[in-house]
Every structure is written in structure tokens, then in C-alpha cells.
Amino acid sequence: MPSYDLTKYEQETLIRYNQEEDAAIIDTCDKKLIRKLDKLCEKISTITVENQNQYGKTYKLPKKWIKISTPRQLSEKTRKELAQRAKSNFVK
Numbered sequence: 015m016p017s018y019d020l021t022k023y024e025q026e027t028l029i030r031y032n033q034e035e036d037a038a039i040i041d042t043c044d045k046k047l048i049r050k051l052d053k054l055c056e057k058i059s060t061i062t063v064e065n066q067n068q069y070g071k072t073y074k075l076p077k078k079w080i081k082i083s084t085p086r087q088l089s090e091k092t093r094k095e096l097a098q099r100a101k102s103n104f105v106k
Contacts, residue, residue: 020069031077038077043070 020043027047030040044047051073052071055061065072 025070029082035077036077037074038080039064040075041070042073095101 025043025045027042027044028039029038029040040047040051043052048071051061051071052063055063055073061073061075064074068075
């Protein structure tokens with residue numbers, strides 16, 4: 015299991031892939047991401063741990079799973095409607 019003696023600044027994540035192969039490699043020292051990827055490894059055989067050391071882990075997964083998207087943009091009206099719906103769902 016990795017040791018987390020690194021500062022937050024040093025806990026970097028690198029995502030590598032190329033156009034030739036279908037797999038991506040994620041090298042990370044981010045303990046939150048390691049926990050998330052370890053849980054996925056238990057459920058899905060497509061993600062594998064390729065390497066690990068005292069600082070972090072290296073994972074291999076399908077390249078098509080790597081996504082970059084913008085944050086969800088809500089109008090003020092939609093935001094208020096969602097807040098009202100959440101209140102009615104949780105206050106009973």
C-alpha cells in the first residue's frame with residue numbers, strides 16, 4: 015500500500031495515452047483517486063494495477079474512459095427549481 019508522506023503539491027496525477035493503443039495509463043500519488051480506482055479495480059476487470067510503490071500506483075484502463083467536459087451550467091431558475099425539489103424530497 016502506498017505511503018502518503020508527500021505534500022499535496024507533490025501528489026500529482028499523470029494520464030498518458032497515444033493514438034495507436036486503446037489503453038490509457040494513469041500514474042497517481044493522489045490518495046483520493048487511488049481509493050476510487052482501487053474500488054473500480056475490484057468491480058471491473060478492465061482496470062488493472064500495473065505498478066505500485068511507496069508513493070502511488072499506476073493503473074491501465076480503456077482510453078475511451080478518459081473524458082474532459084465543462085462543468086454543468088445552471089440558470090438561476092433551474093437552480094431554484096432543483097433546490098425546491100431537493101427540499102421537498104428530504105423534508106417529510
